[in-house]
Amino acid sequence: MNHLDFKTAFEQLTPSLLEALGLVVTLALLSFVLALTIGMLVALGRLSKVRSLQVVLIAFLEIVRGTPLLVQLLYVYYVLPEIISYIVGIWVPGYHMNISAFTASIIGLGVNYGCYLSEVFRSSIQAIDKGQLEAAKALGYTSRKAMWHIVIPQSIRIALPPLGNYFNAMLKDTSLCAFITLGEIILKTQAYASQTFLTIESYTIAALIYLIVSIPLGQAIRIMERRLRRHV
Amino acid sequence: MSKIMVTIQDLHKRFGENEILKGIDLSISQGEKVAIIGPSGSGKSTFLRCINYLEQPTSGTVMIEDKKFAEPNQKANEKHVASLRQEVGMVFQSFNLYPHKTALENVMAALITIRKIPKGQAIKIAETFLQKVGLANRKDHYPSQLSGGQQQRVAIARALAMEPKVMLFDEATSALDPQLVGEVLQVIRELANEGMTMVLVTHEMKFAREVADRIIFMDGGVIVEEGEPDTFFTNPKHPRTKEFLQQVGN
Numbered sequence: 001m002n003h004l005d006f007k008t009a010f011e012q013l014t015p016s017l018l019e020a021l022g023l024v025v026t027l028a029l030l031s032f033v034l035a036l037t038i039g040m041l042v043a044l045g046r047l048s049k050v051r052s053l054q055v056v057l058i059a060f061l062e063i064v065r066g067t068p069l070l071v072q073l074l075y076v077y078y079v080l081p082e083i084i085s086y087i088v089g090i091w092v093p094g095y096h097m098n099i100s101a102f103t104a105s106i107i108g109l110g111v112n113y114g115c116y117l118s119e120v121f122r123s124s125i126q127a128i129d130k131g132q133l134e135a136a137k138a139l140g141y142t143s144r145k146a147m148w149h150i151v152i153p154q155s156i157r158i159a160l161p162p163l164g165n166y167f168n169a170m171l172k173d174t175s176l177c178a179f180i181t182l183g184e185i186i187l188k189t190q191a192y193a194s195q196t197f198l199t200i201e202s203y204t205i206a207a208l209i210y211l212i213v214s215i216p217l218g219q220a221i222r223i224m225e226r227r228l229r230r231h232v
Numbered sequence: 233m234s235k236i237m238v239t240i241q242d243l244h245k246r247f248g249e250n251e252i253l254k255g256i257d258l259s260i261s262q263g264e265k266v267a268i269i270g271p272s273g274s275g276k277s278t279f280l281r282c283i284n285y286l287e288q289p290t291s292g293t294v295m296i297e298d299k300k301f302a303e304p305n306q307k308a309n310e311k312h313v314a315s316l317r318q319e320v321g322m323v324f325q326s327f328n329l330y331p332h333k334t335a336l337e338n339v340m341a342a343l344i345t346i347r348k349i350p351k352g353q354a355i356k357i358a359e360t361f362l363q364k365v366g367l368a369n370r371k372d373h374y375p376s377q378l379s380g381g382q383q384q385r386v387a388i389a390r391a392l393a394m395e396p397k398v399m400l401f402d403e404a405t406s407a408l409d410p411q412l413v414g415e416v417l418q419v420i421r422e423l424a425n426e427g428m429t430m431v432l433v434t435h436e437m438k439f440a441r442e443v444a445d446r447i448i449f450m451d452g453g454v455i456v457e458e459g460e461p462d463t464f465f466t467n468p469k470h471p472r473t474k475e476f477l478q479q480v481g482n
Contacts, residue, residue, distance in 0.1 A: 134286055135328035135387075139342040139394055140318035142310050149345050154332050231331055231374040 009201035013192050017209050020185045025213075027102065027184070028171045031109035035170070036163075038114025043121035044147075064115040070176050072112055077104035077180040101182040105174070113170055120162045124155035157228045164221035168214050175210075185209060235262045235297070237398055237429045238283060243292035245278055252278045253289070254453040260398070263427045267440035267461075270450035271476060276433045279450065280402050283431060284320040285313050296320060296398065318346065321391030325403040327383045329375040335362060335386045336371040339393050347394070361389040365419050381412030385419055392423075399423065401432040437480055441465055449473045 045057050081097040088095045128151050136146035178187040185206050193202035238260040245253040252275045260266055268276045281287040283294060285301045288308055294301045296319050302308035329338050339358035343349045349357065362368050365385035375383050384404060391399060401420065405413045417439050424430060424443045434440050440447060447464040449457045457470040468474050
């Protein structure tokens with residue numbers, strides 16, 4: 001084994017990795033907003049009394065949770081545009097859909113995490129005592145108003161720490177987007193390592209960049225958890 | 233002859249095979265205080281919860297003044313039920329204060345969300361009602377920072393702030409430590425003296441006798457006996473009433 005050259009690797013690789021980190025954080029934030037939206041809608045749908053909606057949502061959840069995130073990303077990036085192009089092509093000859101790696105990543109991560117977040121939302125809503133809903137109803141709230149004004153604000157407090165942990169996990173799962181050509185941390189590291197053969201140095205630096213972000217984030221979530229427990 | 237505030241006609245409630253209420257008729261005049269007593273499982277809490285449609289009756293009608301919650305045997309309209317419920321305040325055994333809101337916020341929430349009162353005014357109203365239950369100095373406390381008795385008084389203030397025409401008390405003191413029962417009963421007593429129309433489900437026989445104008449004894453989903461408190465407690469007529477009063481040591 002050659003002697004390690006962290007100095008060179010650090011100088012050459014770090015600037016581009018920090019740039020990639022910016023992309024990763026943006027991607028994670030946008031995907032998480034999508035995941036939160038999907039998660040809340042799916043949770044409310046599953047808590048509704050509409051039987052057919054529940055069946056559809058459960059099927060959707062089983063499919064998403066039963067397949068790897070990587071497969072879903074590949075599917076959104078390579079397969080979905082083909083299918084849509086084929087269908088739209090029936091009416092619009094020669095139509096071809098293009099999707100950027102970034103958009104595909106947002107959709108893939110957002111849908112996948114949305115399914116897991118829906119369980120967080122659902123269980124946190126169910127954790128709120130039924131008396132809260134009744135008290136609000138007795139004061140003249142409709143079920144919907146009681147849900148949005150009284151029950152969900154309380155359930156969010158319960159949900160916040162697990163939501164934070166999922167965000168932290170998502171930040172690291174963005175690395176899978178390297179497989180669909182997104183120029184994020186791993187793709188850049190791979191490129192650099194294969195050019196310079198500084199394999200140990202490159203991947204170590206990449207790992208450290210993830211750690212630098214995720215360890216403080218984990219700490220922040222623990223602090224938030226303690227503060228939120230005060231008035232529950 | 234005073235105005236009729238609550239009218240209940242041929243009320244039935246069934247949970248699956250189990251018929252909890254087997255036909256109840258009752259009318260309550262303005263300012264009247266009615267105490268409902270009876271053994272557990274007699275349907276008294278279910279009955280009380282039907283008065284504001286927290287339980288939807290299987291059949292029968294409930295009217296607040298001249299407004300029905302729903303036409304008999306028809307499905308209730310949720311918006312109509314919600315708006316009529318504003319006329320009926322309810323206090324629960326387990327308080328059901330919102331734990332994430334302060335005492336003041338608990339009282340003003342419905343004023344803002346439901347009554348659409350501007351925030352500044354809602355705060356003033358909420359403060360007035362907290363004052364009324366003797367908790368003006370606790371307005372910024374969260375429920376977790378209040379004793380059970382204080383929490384229940386905030387819950388009473390929260391219901392009163394909506395200026396209901398009728399108040400329902402569902403075993404309002406049953407979850408309290410014995411030394412905290414008195415302060416809650418005192419608030420209810422004052423409310424009674426001010427002429428509020430009230431229906432109380434209670435285990436406090438002494439209090440029922442003191443505050444109520446009429447005692448209703450329920451057993452097996454029906455009203456077995458009712459009467460003016462002194463006669464009811466000293467000279468019950470129905471054997472089941474006698475047996476019950478003996479058991480509770482009256």
